[in-house]
Amino acid sequence: MSGPNTDYDPVEVTPLKAEEVEAARDAALAAIEQATTLAELKQVRLDHAGDRSPLALANREIGALPPQARKEAGQRVGQARGAVNQALAARQAVLEAEHEARILVEETVDVTLPTDRRPAGGRHPLTTGAELVADIFVAMGWEVAEGPLIEAEWLNFDALNLGPDHPARTTQDTIWTAPAENHVVLRTQTSPVQARTMLTRQPPIYIVAPGRVFRADEYDATHSPMFHQVEGLAIDEGISMAHLKGTLDHFASQMFGEGIATRFRPSYFPFTEPSAEVDLTCFVCRGTGLAAGGSDKCRTCKGEGWIEWGGCGIVNPRVLTACGIDSERYSGFAFGMGIDRTLMFRTGLSDLRTLFEGDVRLTTAFGSAV
Incomplete structure (x- = not known):
């Protein structure tokens, strides 16, 4: 088995470039903010925080870097992923509250209203x-x-x-x-x-x-x-x-x-x-x-x-x-x-x-x- 490439220049690993990591983070935050339903937010989570998301793929590239380059790249990617996860949690809480409030309004049943499906009875x-x-x-x-x-x-x-x-x-x-x-x-x-x-x-x-x-x-x-x-x-x-x-x-x-x-x-x-x-x-x-x-x-x-x-x-x-x-x-x-x-x-x-x-x-x- 071959060891890590010590001559590998991390600057040339595209997913780990600072501008690429920031772009992936900003895209994720924008998508989270635009999600208006829990279903949309679920899809955003898969696209920007899932195993095949840009930040997840960038994180996998860190292992191929020489030891002296891993720390900086790891911090950069970790901070970006942390910001995305915090934004997801905050948006999840907002959308769940909105969903519950909407259900209370849209699915409220007035149990005092008479119904013609089943006639009201009475005690003997x-x-x-x-x-x-x-x-x-x-x-x-x-x-x-x-x-x-x-x-x-x-x-x-x-x-x-x-x-x-x-x-x-x-x-x-x-x-x-x-x-x-x-x-x-x-x-x-x-x-x-x-x-x-x-x-x-x-x-x-x-x-x-x-x-x-x-x-x-x-x-x-x-x-x-x-x-x-x-x-x-x-x-x-x-x-x-x-x-x-x-x-x-x-x-x-x-x-x-x-x-x-x-x-x-x-x-x-x-x-x-x-x-x-x-x-x-x-x-x-x-x-x-x-x-x-x-x-x-x-x-x-x-x-x-x-x-x-x-x-x-x-x-x-x-x-x-x-x-x-x-x-x-x-x-x-x-x-x-x-x-x-x-x-x-x-x-x-x-x-x-x-x-x-x-x-x-x-x-x-x-x-x-x-």
Whole structure:
């Protein structure tokens, strides 16, 4: 192998001449400055800083120089390449910033604009209806309580004073889970939530319990094997029917508007004593019993001026005792009504099945609230 040519005159190596190196550097800097996009700058980088660029080729020629000439040539080429790399980095930063700013302007999507490609849906009215009921009682200082859908027979019946021979326990009303000896049912009411609360807490207790319940009913315009109830329970010292009446009057006015009140009709429920059916002032005729114009009977209340709403009463002392509460010291009231029925009152729906058939037109019509 031959050694370096010591007689080689570096001045005659064209790529290493000072004017050639400066010309290559200036051409590179000019091209960098003229690049207006990242793609153009990438091509400039290849042309003026790549392996086949003039400065890269000049750098390769340094090895062929005699030792005494390499230092000066190396400094000259290195300074030129450093200036080019700095200019590339600075221009890269500027073009990236411009690119991002342009994307923010050109590709911005206004997510608040309506679209006709996919119609807007809405939350199910049963969901929003249950939340409305809960909000009314939370505003009064009550708590929302929940319980399992599959419930023990004792909590669903015995703890609520429904004896072993009560007809509600038959398969005509109750959906039992297999095997029967486990004594487990799909809850027929949300009252077991009240029992669970009384078993785990001491008075004062003020809870409202909305949720799904199940009964072996036919599926038609007014019945469903799965529907929704809301029950309220207040346990404290000195609770009376007057407190119950005031609570339900406030509940009714919040759900159906000012001027709507309730009335009690004597009734019987095993878990309350005394017990009453709750009627609601007709929210269509406002209790007059007459249709608009006054010539015909109101179709909603059939001329009665009242609409049946639910049941209520003073909690039976046996229920308090079964749940570990001193019935001599504490008393309470309980009430319950169907959320589905209440929703039908508020919206004018005539067929209960409309709520359960999954038609998106229903939620679209109601939007996000009822």
